[in-house]
Structure formats: C-alpha cells, structure tokens
Amino acid sequence: MRMRFDIVTIFPGFFAGIFEHGIVRRAQAEGLVTVNLHDLRNFTHDRHRTVDDRPFGGGEGMVLKPEPLAEALASLGIASKTNRALQAVQAASAVPQVPQVVLLSAQGRPFTQAVAREFATLDRIVLVCGRYEGVDERINELYCDSELSIGDYVLSGGELAAAVVVDAVMRLIPGVLGNEASGEFESFGVADIEISAATDGVPRSQHGAGGLLDYPHFTRPAEFQGVAAPQVLLNGDHQQIRRWRREQQLRKTLANRPDLLAQAALSEEDRRILDFLGWRKQ
Numbered sequence: 447m448r449m450r451f452d453i454v455t456i457f458p459g460f461f462a463g464i465f466e467h468g469i470v471r472r473a474q475a476e477g478l479v480t481v482n483l484h485d486l487r488n489f490t491h492d493r494h495r496t497v498d499d500r501p502f503g504g505g506e507g508m509v510l511k512p513e514p515l516a517e518a519l520a521s522l523g524i525a526s527k528t529n530r531a532l533q534a535v536q537a538a539s540a541v542p543q544v545p546q547v548v549l550l551s552a553q554g555r556p557f558t559q560a561v562a563r564e565f566a567t568l569d570r571i572v573l574v575c576g577r578y579e580g581v582d583e584r585i586n587e588l589y590c591d592s593e594l595s596i597g598d599y600v601l602s603g604g605e606l607a608a609a610v611v612v613d614a615v616m617r618l619i620p621g622v623l624g625n626e627a628s629g630e631f632e633s634f635g636v637a638d639i640e641i642s643a644a645t646d647g648v649p650r651s652q653h654g655a656g657g658l659l660d661y662p663h664f665t666r667p668a669e670f671q672g673v674a675a676p677q678v679l680l681n682g683d684h685q686q687i688r689r690w691r692r693e694q695q696l697r698k699t700l701a702n703r704p705d706l707l708a709q710a711a712l713s714e715e716d717r718r719i720l721d722f723l724g725w726r727k728q
C-alpha cells in the first residue's frame with residue numbers, strides 16, 4: 447500500500463529536515479509514503495502574496511483568508527464537501543477513496559493512536575496548517591472532514607502538528623516498520639490479548655500493550671552508573687520475562703495514565719496485579 451500526504455502551509459521550509467531522517471525518510475525512499483508540501487502563498491494573486499487578513503468583529507491577530515486555501519485545495523483536486531458528496535453519488539460504484547481533509551486546530555478532536563490507526567487505512571490525507579489566530583471558519587465548514595488537535599495546548603502553527611500526524615500515521619502503514627507487527631505492540635497498541643495469554647515461546651521485543659503503556663526497555667551495559675538492568679531480563683526465562691513486562695506495563699499505566707486502565711484488555715492475572723497495586727476501578 448502506498449499513502450500520500452499533502453500539507454498546505456505558509457512555511458513549507460519548516461519541514462526541511464523533519465522528513466529526512468529515520469523511518470519517515472526510508473518509507474519515502476521505498477515508495478511506501480509520499481509527502482507533498484504546498485506553499486499557500488502560491489495561491490495568492492497580489493504583489494505581497496497576502497494570506498491573512500484582520501478578523502471581522504475586531505480583536506487580536508490575523509486570520510488565514512479563505513480564498514488562497516480554497517485555491518490550494520482545488521489545485522489538489524479537493525472540491526467542497528458538498529460537491530464531493532455529489533460526485534460520490536454520481537460515480538456510484540468504483541469511487542476512488544475520498545481523501546480526508548484535516549484541519550490542524552487546538553479546537554479539534556484529540557489525535558490518538560486510535561485516530562492514527564484509522565488514518566493509516568486511507569490512501570491520502572490532506573493536512574491544512576493554520577497560523578496566526580487560525581483559519582477562516584468557512585474553510586473548516588466547506589472543505590474539512592475533521593479538525594484535529596495534537597494536545598491541549600496552543601502551538602503557533604499547524605506545521606508541528608502536521609509533522610506529528612505524518613510520523614504517527616506513516617509508521618502504521620504495512621511495510622514501513624521493519625517488524626510488521628511492532629506498531630501493534632507499543633504503547634496504546636491493540637494486538638495483545640492472545641499474546642498476553644501466550645505463556646511460552648520466545649517473547650517478542652514488545653509484548654502487546656493492549657491499550658496500556660509500553661514496558662521499560664533496557665540494553666547493554668548490564669550496569670550503568672551503578673544501576674543494574676533488571677535481573678529477570680538477563681536470565682532467559684521467557685515466562686518470567688513476560689510476567690515482569692506485563693506487570694511493568696500495569697505499574698506504569700497506573701502511575702502515569704490510570705485513565706487508560708478502564709478501557710484496557712485486562713486478564714485475570716492483570717487484575718490480580720492491579721489489585722495488589724491498589725487500583726480501584728472507577
């Protein structure tokens with residue numbers, strides 16, 4: 447599968463370097479992912495290449511004007527949502543998958559691993575980066591399928607958020623990570639119940655997060671600045687390693703993200719450990 451990201455931004459240069467390292471670079475080199483940058487100023491028609499204007503009603507800051515954004519989207523073959531719906535009805539069958547147009551916004555729905563998994567099934571995602579006070583709301587209404595926030599804080603622009611989305615989604619595309627399954631076995635991963643129930647065999651490098659946080663990882667040296675790596679990881683007893691890792695996941699999730707426990711896939715063994723750790727289900 448190949449996935450295409452289009453990023454509409456007033457700062458295409460911002461992304462120089464970001465997509466040129468590690469897994470993102472390799473995924474592009476192998477043709478699994480393409481990331482196209484589109485400079486919003488190329489869709490202006492005045493001498494100053496103006497992309498912003500003062501807000502109606504007064505107030506602080508500037509707002510990204512709707513016309514250049516609409517033109518940029520049109521150049522990517524993105525019609526308004528109404529027209530897309532009409533086209534889909536007319537085309538009836540064999541409709542190519544409609545790209546998701548996503549507006550990065552502090553007011554959006556939270557970007558989570560579940561959303562990343564959902565996006566990783568698409569052929570194409572168009573990411574619209576706001577700046578200043580944001581984007582004229584009519585662009586959201588007319589063109590955007592969703593508003594997405596990467597966290598409860600305000601960034602100066604959508605570019606960092608877009609980079610976060612590309613990174614998190616891209617690594618879930620089959621073939622991008624060396625080990626096909628590894629995205630499923632990290633923090634917030636879903637593929638776990640069968641694995642956590644497995645009691646023998648060589649443990650995977652990650653043992654299935656099941657909606658929990660990942661367990662801590664250690665590598666050589668066995669002792670670092672007077673702190674030893676856990677003995678259990680060195681003794682080759684896979685069953686003990688599995689138990690220890692699961693307990694660490696539970697401990698870490700309880701300490702840092704107890705909210706995740708309510709939705710996590712928990713075995714009887716997990717519940718016993720959580721009871722011991724003093725977890726009280728809400």
Ligand code: SAM
Binds near residue numbers: 581598602
């Ligand atoms: N006035 C906006 C508000 O209070 O929600 C903040 C605008 S912010 C300074 C400029 C742009 O940064 C936004 O249009 C959006 O594209 C991006 N942005 C800011 N915080 C974000 C977040 N948490 N997640 C995603 N994008 C964000």
